[in-house]
Amino acid sequence: MRTQVAVIGAGPAGLLLSYLLHQAGVDAVVLEARDREYVRQRVRAGVCEQPTVELLTEIGLGDRLAREGLPHEGFSLRFDGADHRIALTELTGRAITVYGQQEIVKDLVDAHEERGLPLHFEVSGVSLSDVDTERPVVRYRDASGTLQTLECEAIAGCDGFHGVARPSIPDGVLSVFEREYPFAWLGVLAQTPPSHEELIYTHHERGFALHSMRSPEITRLYLQVDPAEDLAAWSDDRIWSELAQRLAVDGEFTLREGPILDKGITPMRSFVAEPMRHGRLFLAGDAAHIVPPTGAKGMNLAVADVRVLSRALVALLKGDASLAESYSDTCLRRVWRAEHFSWFMTTMLHTDPHADPFARRLQLSQLRYTATSRAAATSLAENYVGLPFGG
Numbered sequence: 529m530r531t532q533v534a535v536i537g538a539g540p541a542g543l544l545l546s547y548l549l550h551q552a553g554v555d556a557v558v559l560e561a562r563d564r565e566y567v568r569q570r571v572r573a574g575v576c577e578q579p580t581v582e583l584l585t586e587i588g589l590g591d592r593l594a595r596e597g598l599p600h601e602g603f604s605l606r607f608d609g610a611d612h613r614i615a616l617t618e619l620t621g622r623a624i625t626v627y628g629q630q631e632i633v634k635d636l637v638d639a640h641e642e643r644g645l646p647l648h649f650e651v652s653g654v655s656l657s658d659v660d661t662e663r664p665v666v667r668y669r670d671a672s673g674t675l676q677t678l679e680c681e682a683i684a685g686c687d688g689f690h691g692v693a694r695p696s697i698p699d700g701v702l703s704v705f706e707r708e709y710p711f712a713w714l715g716v717l718a719q720t721p722p723s724h725e726e727l728i729y730t731h732h733e734r735g736f737a738l739h740s741m742r743s744p745e746i747t748r749l750y751l752q753v754d755p756a757e758d759l760a761a762w763s764d765d766r767i768w769s770e771l772a773q774r775l776a777v778d779g780e781f782t783l784r785e786g787p788i789l790d791k792g793i794t795p796m797r798s799f800v801a802e803p804m805r806h807g808r809l810f811l812a813g814d815a816a817h818i819v820p821p822t823g824a825k826g827m828n829l830a831v832a833d834v835r836v837l838s839r840a841l842v843a844l845l846k847g848d849a850s851l852a853e854s855y856s857d858t859c860l861r862r863v864w865r866a867e868h869f870s871w872f873m874t875t876m877l878h879t880d881p882h883a884d885p886f887a888r889r890l891q892l893s894q895l896r897y898t899a900t901s902r903a904a905a906t907s908l909a910e911n912y913v914g915l916p917f918g919g
């Protein structure tokens with residue numbers, strides 16, 4: 529089999545890249561390890577930056593997003609038992625949209641299927657070779673177990689943090705920068721209307737908590753837990769009681785409880801591999817970098833990467849390598865801004881079990897400054913709504 533671009537992974541990065549390439553007249557084949565239902569149902573991110581919404585709308589994938597997405601012009605920052613609003617739109621003129629990552633993935637899978645674009649689920653044993661030549665090759669077993677060989681002109685490694693693309697790059701090529709955090713998130717999806725019209729990010733001595741949503745009927749909530757925490761230790765009752773304690777403020781706030789539809793624990797890390805390219809293998813999204821989720825940046829960064837990559841690949845396949853040469857540097861500027869912002873939000877909002885009293889006071893001072901200074905809140909808001917793509 530032959531194609532122009534082999535795309536490994538059908539997350540937001542791989543599916544959007546394939547779609548952008550097809551729109552530009554470039555052939556691509558997407559190879560995904562999981563089955564179709566798993567990919568469509570996986571509960572992950574919820575916040576779309578304004579540039580992400582604008583891009584999806586521009587390419588004709590914004591209809592359902594416009595109908596079902598929830599535009600938000602601010603969010604609550606809670607600490608010391610008080611609520612402070614970060615007025616995103618008043619401060620920046622921009623907004624975010626709450627629309628589940630799995631809804632974007634569904635829209636992209638549907639767009640592929642309606643147009644008959646090649647998207648293969650349940651592939652296994654993906655291996656990459658000849659990536660430093662102009663004719664790289666991807667070998668894999670298809671869903672029926674048959675060995676397949678895909679010859680191409682470029683490979684896009686969009687296979688997430690645990691994929692095969694990054695580890696196929698020879699030792700010594702990549703520099704890795706990383707941080708682990710002494711906490712994780714327990715995320716729950718609950719069948720209950722949101723308890724507040726906006727997102728709530730709470731710093732509490734018992735640990736961070738986040739109130740988010742997916743629709744007027746579905747709430748998404750997160751609790752800071754120990755990275756070694758056993759999910760089995762968290763009964764639904766314990767989850768609701770902990771959330772109620774952490775989200776409480778002086779005055780009126782009632783947490784609406786309901787049946788829990790999904791729960792899971794996610795570790796938190798910061799990670800960047802540089803450069804994001806080796807020969808004709810290009811890394812995009814979580815395959816190249818991870819941010820802790822507190823700044824809601826991971827999926828948005830994946831979208832930003834593939835927007836740059838699609839243009840670079842279109843030019844490369846026409847014989848102009850300049851955008852491919854600058855791909856990594858262009859993306860890494862945005863990646864490092866998001867790495868800093870995600871680290872900043874994470875360290876400002878979580879309760880570090882190892883923090884000394886000096887660090888605790890610095891943290892509280894930062895929270896108070898962010899809540900009371902228009903300049904500090906504007907800086908946070910500008911990063912949160914998403915800096916323009918540029919270029």
Ligand code: FAD
Pocket residue numbers: 536537538539540541542559560561562567572573574575576629651654686687688689690691692713715794812813814815821823824825826827828829830
């Ligand atoms: P992925 O979504 O991980 O997709 C990679 C795909 O590759 C997967 O489908 C995988 O099955 C496939 N794959 C892996 N290995 C192979 C292989 N060997 N062969 C073939 N296929 C393979 N981001 C935000 O922007 N906003 C948020 O609000 C937000 N909240 C989050 C909350 C949580 C709890 C979590 C866990 C993440 C959150 N994120 C958020 C991050 C966001 O979900 C990720 O950054 C995003 O999924 C990255 O997309 P991707 O396409 O790069 O990778």
Ligand code: DHB
Pocket residue numbers: 572573574575727738740741748821822823824825
């Ligand atoms: C959601 C996830 C995040 O990481 C975040 O910062 C805000 C909202 C969510 O899943 O809704």
